[in-house]
Amino acid sequence: MRYLYYGLAVIAVYLFLTMTPLLVLLAGPHIPGRGFWRELSVGLGFAGLSMMGLQFFLTGRFEGLTSPYGIDVVYHFHRAISLIAFIFLLLHPAILLLSAPATIGLLNPLTAPGWITGGTIALCTFALLVLSSLYRLRLGLNYEQWRLFHGYAAVTAVALALWHMIGVNYYLQGHVNRGLWIAIAITWIMALLYVRLIKPLLMRHRPYRIEAVIKERCQSWTLVLRPEGLKGMEFKPGQFAWLTINRSPFSIHEHPFSFSSSAMHPEQLAFTIKELGDFTATIGRLTAGTRVYVDGPHGSFIPDRHTFSGYVFIAGGVGISPIMSILRTFADRHDQRPLLLFYGNKEWSEVTFREELGLLQGRLDLQIVHVLIDPPEDWTGEQGFINADMLGRHLPNNRMACEYFVCGPLSMQQAIKEALEQLGIRPEQIQSESFNFV
Template identity: 25%
Template sequence: MATYTVKLQARQPVAEGTMAFHLEKPAGFEFRPGQAMEVILPGGAEGEEGRHAFSIVSAPHEAELVFATRMRDSAFKRALAALPLGASLDIDGPFGSLILHKKAERAGVLVAGGIGITPFMSMLRNAAEQHSEQSLVLLYSNRRPEDAAFLAELQALAQRHPKFRLVATMTGMARSQQAWDGATGYIDGAFVRRAIEGLPAPIFYVSGPPALVEAMRGTLVDDAGVDEDDVRSEEFYGY
């Protein structure tokens, strides 16, 4: 890994309480879709080390680096939110092993809860750009559409890239102010079996908070009958 100094170019909300940060991409920074980087704030954040790891949302072909995070009330997040556009900060990376397999004849099933979507955004953007022939399915669970980061982009990707299918589900529509005509309820064994029917020898990737990752591994192996050797996971880096 190497450390680079970059500038904050833009920030934008991508869901309720979730913000994407756009950084300039330094020369020589190369990464694979699904990898992460550390973001190091100038001067540190009070009570914390001033650095935090985030999965990279942008794809390798894009001219910027993007990460997204829930804007929780922590010293780091407050300092991050207060950074003016044009401010300098450091990044360290890339690192991480949640990377799609190379055998295009085997499908990839991506399972994300909430902000765990971020490493998969890079994978899916890259697959669309490369016109990949690999079948990809995303199982994406959120409480409400308002909470689902990048949902509109994912829906557009599914329309544009014929090898990608989005299966999104909401678990708390009683508290939503938005309409939703998709699936509701939790991702259980039956949900997984329906979603993967007909897929060629899928390999599964799980990203999200530690409790979700542990529970979903159990759902896949114990309830959906997936071989545990075909499940790859990484506890999500950045809230």
């Protein structure tokens, strides 16, 4: 309940910040002789810019902002709201042009004042930002190229849009309006400075070193990290962190990975990483002593938010990582609530952590259902894809009093959520972690 109220309060603050420029505009001195369409166009421009500026907060990984919903939900919101803000910004010149066609001459950069051309370039840059995010993979941009462009283009577009607004100067004469926009711009700059400068500087004083690189099954590796001269990082089981390995903390080359170690041992962090692309393919070659910066903890895939009388975990492949952290933490806490794990893999030889899972059964009230796609001939366990029938065969009688944690490929997550809902499990009982939110 606490999270619900807090989440609603964050939404209220967001709406208030988005709408404030419009409210002040309404309350401020009215400029005579300007028709409805012109005022609407200006209003949409103000609202669109205010929403775009607030994106610096949405993507700044501020724990207070992301904790009620989870960072993946905040990122989805960032994407959806960017589209709405962009439509508002696009309507701003479109309505002006339609209501006063003579203004088309302002699109000519050779004759238009600089701040008008600044607005046009800002709009084009916002368009590129939206298109490159929607079609990143089709455009052949890798994540780092996209991220570099996204960061610089966002700052450029917002700065140009502010210059445009100051240049037009219609509604900025009043002290209240001018003061408000100065305050808004300062908070955006502060958010940016915090994320790009202050946070990396703080991280520089909290380095970690690789203590071990352990080969796991199924092209996976566990990185074990120790803090250099510090206590370590308090985190909750199921959370994740961005790792910057062998680079400066200012680098954009950082990757998110779930903690796989027990939260009861913040002095030794472990991350289990599957070789999937150019960066993860290098993990096995890392050596002890390499410096790592850890930005975290983040995420809300955690069983500690609510109290349930039992837990059901459904993992596919490397999706076992955050669940290992939860199981190891529960074992260290001597938690004796009933736990059920469905663990899907292709083959028996690929089942990461299967020996340790067996040992954990001795320390926990843990039942494990291994599900294989290509089982050996003598396999008597479950096989194929996890579905409603299979879940129904194993779920406990108190299934309505349990919380469900799903982590695996997106297609699997979708199928499992639908299967659980078919079995009467309420959506608020289900937590899922997506390993891909870009």
